[in-house]
Amino acid sequence: MKISVKSKNSLVEQALQTISRSGENGIFQTELCKTFSLDSRDGSRLVGNLEKQALISREKILYNGRWTYKLIVKKPAMAEIEKRQVEIKSVEGAPCFSCNYQHLCSSEDDMSQYSPAKCTWIAEWVLSSFSRTLNQQRHVDL
Ligand code: SF4
16 A cells, blocks of 8 residues: 555654554554555554664564464553643644634734733633533542
8 A cells, every 4th residue: 555655744643643552552463554544564664663763672473373462562662652642632622723813913012902911702601611620530430
């Protein structure tokens, strides 16, 4: 299978996410190949790429009578993935992404009518995100 660089990067990223979701138990390479409809050669290349970047460990294992590999995300990589997920979650639903005035908005130009400091949309979003986080926290504490 011939894959463009962009889709290859996205495939590598998605494969890493999939392996990370399997946690400390890891995932069999054959399962990963099935998930992404890869033949064993492309699967090996993909996994080799992740291994070369020291993102995963690969352990040879007998599964259903055939040799395969168990893939586990390394702890530093896992911490980085979790950090990224928290960063993405923290800006989820922010009004700036769909704002019609984004091109006019500036935190440096005091004369601008649109700035995060004056913006009621962002203030509302921050408050609602904050109260949602508080409610979730209360739910966890109960
Ligand atoms: S801060 Fe307000 S005005 Fe500026 S881009 Fe975000 S939503 Fe739009």
